Amino acid sequence: MTDKTPSSTDPAAAPAPNEPAGPPAPAEGEGETPAAEHESEAREAEGPGDASAAGREGGAPAAEAASAQAPVTGGRPTVEVAPGVYKRLTTGLGGFTLAMAACLVLVGVIYLITPRSDKEVLPTVDYSGQQWAMATDAPYTVWAPAGLPATWRPTSSRINGLNGKGPVAWHLGFMTPGRHYAALEQSNEKASQYVHRMTNNKKPNGSMQVNGITWTTYYRKDKKANSLARTLPDGVSLVVTGTAPYEELAVLAAALKPQPKQGAKLPAGSTPAS
16 A cells, blocks of 8 residues: 655755756865966966065065155164154253354454454654644744654644644654654644643642753643643743653653755655645
C-alpha cells in the first residue's frame, strides 16, 4: 500500500518544477573581473623595487619643500630666540634701553678715536700795514714795539677813529712766550677815561720801573688782568695790559719806540689799513 502522507521537507527548499536552474557558483578565485586581474598582474610585474621607487617619487615634493624652508646660514650655527625674548629685546622699555646703550657706546667710540686739542689756536697777524697807517695819519706820535723776540706772536690789530673825528686808538695784541695774553692800547682820548677803561680799574695798586721810566700798575682780580699805564706829555696814553704777569708786560713796555711821522715808508708786502 502506498504512503500518501506529505513529506516533512520544506516545499520552499525544493525547486519549482518550471523554474530554470541558475548558473553554478564560481569557485574560489574565479570571481575576479578582467580589470582586477590586469591590475594585479601589473603590481606583480613591478615588484618590490618599483614600489620603493614610487614611494621615493611621492616623498620628493615634501623633501624639496622642507629644504626650501630651512634657513641658509653659510655653515654657521643658527641661534633661535624664543618669541618672548625677541619681543622683550625689540619692544618696550627693554628694547629702548638696549638701543640707547648701543648709541652711547657708538658715541663713546667716536669720541675716543676723534683727534682733538684743548689748546686755543689764535691766528698770527701782520700789523706792519696798520703801524704804517698810524705813523702816517694819526694826529699824534705813535708808539710801536721794536726788537721783540720771535716768541712774541702778534694775534690781533685794530685801529679806531683814524678816518673820522674824535680820538684815534690802536690795539695791538700778542701771545707771550709763557702762553699768556698781552696787548698795547694807545689813544689820545682823555687819560682819566681811557686808562680806567683799559685797565678795568680806577684805583692803581702801585708803580713799576721799566728802563728808568715809571709805569703805574693796576690789577683786576675778577678778570685776572694786570696792567701798566703811562700818560705822555702830549696827552697820549699807553696801556700795556693782559693776563700775562707784570714781568712779561714789562718786556713789551720796554720794547715800545716812537714812530717818526715824516718820511714814513710802507713796509714791503704790506697794505695800508682803512
